[in-house]
Amino acid sequence: MKKTNLNIKEHFVNTKSAIKGTLTTKKAKIGSYSMLMSAIVLGIIIAINVFVTYLPTKFTQFDISAAKLYSLTSSSKAVVGNIDKDVTIYWICQSGQESTVIEKLLNVYDSLSDKLTVVKKNPDTYPTFASEYTDEKVTNNSLIVVSGDKSRYISYESMYKTDASSYYTTGSASQSFDGESLITTAVDYVVSEDLPQVYILTGHSEKDMSETMKSALEKGNMETKEFSLLKEDNIPEDADAILINSPVSDISEEELTILEKYVDNGGHIVVLSGVEQDSDLTNFKALLNYVGATMNDGIVVDINRDNYAFEYPYFLLPTLNSSEITNALIDEKSNVIMPISAGLSITNSNTAYTVSSLLDSSSESYSKAAGYKLTTYEKEDGDTDGPFSLAISAENAEGGTLIWIASDYLLDDQYNSYSSGANSDFFMNSLAWKMTDNEALSIRSKSLDYNYLTINATTATMIKVILIGVIPLGYLLYGIEEVVRRRKVIVE
Amino acid sequence: MTAVLKHELSLYYHGLTGYVFGAFLLAFTGIGAMIYNINASIANFEYVLNFIQMVFIIIVPILTMRIISEEKRQRTDQLLYSLPISTTEIVVGKFLSLMVVYLIPMIFICAYPLIFAKYGDVYLPTSYGSIFAFVFLGLALISIGMFISSLTESQGMAAGICVVVMLLNYFAASIANALPSIDGKENILATVMKKLSLFERFTLFYNGVFDLTAIVYYISIIAFFLFLCVQSLEKRRYNG
Numbered sequence: 001m002k003k004t005n006l007n008i009k010e011h012f013v014n015t016k017s018a019i020k021g022t023l024t025t026k027k028a029k030i031g032s033y034s035m036l037m038s039a040i041v042l043g044i045i046i047a048i049n050v051f052v053t054y055l056p057t058k059f060t061q062f063d064i065s066a067a068k069l070y071s072l073t074s075s076s077k078a079v080v081g082n083i084d085k086d087v088t089i090y091w092i093c094q095s096g097q098e099s100t101v102i103e104k105l106l107n108v109y110d111s112l113s114d115k116l117t118v119v120k121k122n123p124d125t126y127p128t129f130a131s132e133y134t135d136e137k138v139t140n141n142s143l144i145v146v147s148g149d150k151s152r153y154i155s156y157e158s159m160y161k162t163d164a165s166s167y168y169t170t171g172s173a174s175q176s177f178d179g180e181s182l183i184t185t186a187v188d189y190v191v192s193e194d195l196p197q198v199y200i201l202t203g204h205s206e207k208d209m210s211e212t213m214k215s216a217l218e219k220g221n222m223e224t225k226e227f228s229l230l231k232e233d234n235i236p237e238d239a240d241a242i243l244i245n246s247p248v249s250d251i252s253e254e255e256l257t258i259l260e261k262y263v264d265n266g267g268h269i270v271v272l273s274g275v276e277q278d279s280d281l282t283n284f285k286a287l288l289n290y291v292g293a294t295m296n297d298g299i300v301v302d303i304n305r306d307n308y309a310f311e312y313p314y315f316l317l318p319t320l321n322s323s324e325i326t327n328a329l330i331d332e333k334s335n336v337i338m339p340i341s342a343g344l345s346i347t348n349s350n351t352a353y354t355v356s357s358l359l360d361s362s363s364e365s366y367s368k369a370a371g372y373k374l375t376t377y378e379k380e381d382g383d384t385d386g387p388f389s390l391a392i393s394a395e396n397a398e399g400g401t402l403i404w405i406a407s408d409y410l411l412d413d414q415y416n417s418y419s420s421g422a423n424s425d426f427f428m429n430s431l432a433w434k435m436t437d438n439e440a441l442s443i444r445s446k447s448l449d450y451n452y453l454t455i456n457a458t459t460a461t462m463i464k465v466i467l468i469g470v471i472p473l474g475y476l477l478y479g480i481e482e483v484v485r486r487r488k489v490i491v492e
Numbered sequence: 493m494t495a496v497l498k499h500e501l502s503l504y505y506h507g508l509t510g511y512v513f514g515a516f517l518l519a520f521t522g523i524g525a526m527i528y529n530i531n532a533s534i535a536n537f538e539y540v541l542n543f544i545q546m547v548f549i550i551i552v553p554i555l556t557m558r559i560i561s562e563e564k565r566q567r568t569d570q571l572l573y574s575l576p577i578s579t580t581e582i583v584v585g586k587f588l589s590l591m592v593v594y595l596i597p598m599i600f601i602c603a604y605p606l607i608f609a610k611y612g613d614v615y616l617p618t619s620y621g622s623i624f625a626f627v628f629l630g631l632a633l634i635s636i637g638m639f640i641s642s643l644t645e646s647q648g649m650a651a652g653i654c655v656v657v658m659l660l661n662y663f664a665a666s667i668a669n670a671l672p673s674i675d676g677k678e679n680i681l682a683t684v685m686k687k688l689s690l691f692e693r694f695t696l697f698y699n700g701v702f703d704l705t706a707i708v709y710y711i712s713i714i715a716f717f718l719f720l721c722v723q724s725l726e727k728r729r730y731n732g
Contacts, residue, residue: 045716060703061705062701454611
């Protein structure tokens with residue numbers, strides 16, 4: 001039995017060697033050796049590459065973009081680094097449609113905190129997922145930031161801000177990326193327990209909030225509630241600020257007393273109200289008089305060319321006075337646009353309040369008494385001479401403040417856009433004044449505009465000729481000459 | 493190794509191959525610079541590099557087709573084996589010669605962002621970061637071309653295969669995106685294709701991220717294909 005077995009083996013070996021040569025030849029050895037070696041080398045190389053992808057991105061990826069798109073400001077790092085709740089950022093995106101910018105930015109957020117996770121959700125697989133959080137139509141690369149039962153939706157479009165104001169000067173609208181600020185404030189919003197409560201006064205045909213105002217309040221993480229002093233006879237306890245947005249009809253004397261008392265006892269009131277249209281706002285303006293300022297009749301017209309925009313002398317570009325509210329804007333050389341504004345004068349009639357002007361019109365300005373019915377920009381009899389204050393701040397020893405911005409149109413979307421967002425920044429700085437510090441507010445959007453080269457036509461042609469003609473051809477001709485010379489040498 | 497390097501360099505520069513390769517790369521870069529930097533007057537040199545990536549599809553085969561296949565055809569590889577140097581040294585020497593041929597025109601290109609910086613605000617970290625990655629991208633593709641050249645005795649065959657491989661590589665990401673997704677998840681094949689594509693890795697650089705993992709990947713590709721090249725020559729050395 002044993003012998004047969006051996007014989008078969010022998011036979012098998014013999015047949016094989018007869019066809020191919022034995023397995024012990026050098027050839028076969030090298031073959032298998034090289035296969036094995038190749039496999040090992042491939043394995044090592046894959047292992048190295050897999051290893052580096054698992055390294056934290058801060059060691060492997062560096063931001064070399066001009067706008068530092070992928071580098072977060074210290075504010076974001078402070079907000080995200082200190083979260084103590086689990087936060088999930090859902091990245092809504094169909095496969096293949098990922099935006100590189102969003103992807104990189106989310107990677108950076110992901111690496112900032114263990115509490116924060118980024119989850120990609122494909123709307124093809126989870127078509128109803130986003131509708132749990134928002135009613136809006138969700139586009140690719142939109143984000144939903146969720147923590148517990150609080151969430152905020154950030155649309156892809158809102159991350160790219162287009163500023164149309166430069167369209168009139170440069171012929172193209174400039175674009176900037178606001179993703180970092182939106183994501184960081186959203187994270188701050190979903191983890192915060194106590195958000196500043198802003199109560200909006202109603203009951204006097206106040207203007208509806210513009211989109212600009214809504215998004216500014218949302219970005220500033222302020223919760224808004226409407227309230228009416230007709231139903232309640234006191235300001236709600238938890239109010240951090242009262243916002244009065246362009247009332248059309250007057251307030252009652254009782255309401256005035258409540259508001260006066262509220263400021264006296266350390267409350268904050270922000271008023272957006274300018275030129276009276278039809279009705280008389282005597283009681284309402286008494287609030288302004290109470291702190292030590294008065295409103296002049298009519299519309300302020302400023303004929304100093306530096307102080308108005310778009311050929312209309314009532315679209316004022318006021319001078320910003322240094323204050324806690326305006327300093328940030330002054331540093332950035334931003335211009336606030338005050339459309340159709342009333343002129344305020346500081347009387348200091350109430351010694352309990354320190355009143356200062358935030359925005360000034362020039363000394364060439366005057367207030368047209370005709371108001372909305374004005375027929376000429378020329379100064380007429382009965383017009384009041386400037387300069388005026390266009391927005392004032394008043395504060396008392398109790399910490400109570402009143403900010404009066406004398407234009408109803410400051411936050412209209414169009415004017416805000418003309419001012420490159422300076423209007424809403426001015427408004428938010430006013431509202432957040434004396435409130436708890438809000439880190440996220442200080443993150444500016446990043447300009448995505450191309451830098452352009454200015455090359456005159458002659459130089460451009462010259463560079464073209466050099467880059468496309470002279471250098472490549474020169475390289476080639478030098479080569480041809482070299483080759484020909486060598487041939488000659490050989491022939492000789 | 494230096495002997496191989498010198499010999500190969502003399503082959504490239506005594507003939508026209510080295511010059512044609514360089515002239516082609518420079519001309520293409522010039523056209524890219526004209527489109528983006530001069531006609532559109534954008535101050536971003538990295539867009540030019542993104543545009544000229546496709547030039548590799550043509551110039552890598554031109555450069556690499558004869559490097560080993562020609563030796564095989566003329567049987568001069570047998571001479572190499574008789575030299576007192578290892579196969580690895582032969583391969584590395586040949587690769588270094590290709591590197592020199594590739595880097596000489598790249599030195600010219602390095603001056604371009606500086607030229608444009610005279611006429612506007614060119615953000616140099618992105619420009620030079622991208623040029624750096626572009627060099628590695630080119631070297632990785634050259635190492636693949638060299639390996640392909642070691643597989644065959646015919647230059648034409650080597651060039652043909654090389655063009656196909658370059659094309660596949662260049663369009664890998666677009667093909668991957670066109671693949672249908674399975675159950676809403678990205679097709680695994682698509683993911684692998686995107687991960688392997690050398691060109692796809694370059695997109696991060698001109699988007700403004702200096703990605704070390706990509707550089708590691710390029711170096712790995714170079715090492716792996718040079719290794720395969722050595723294996724391929726070793727096999728021939730002993731098998732005839």
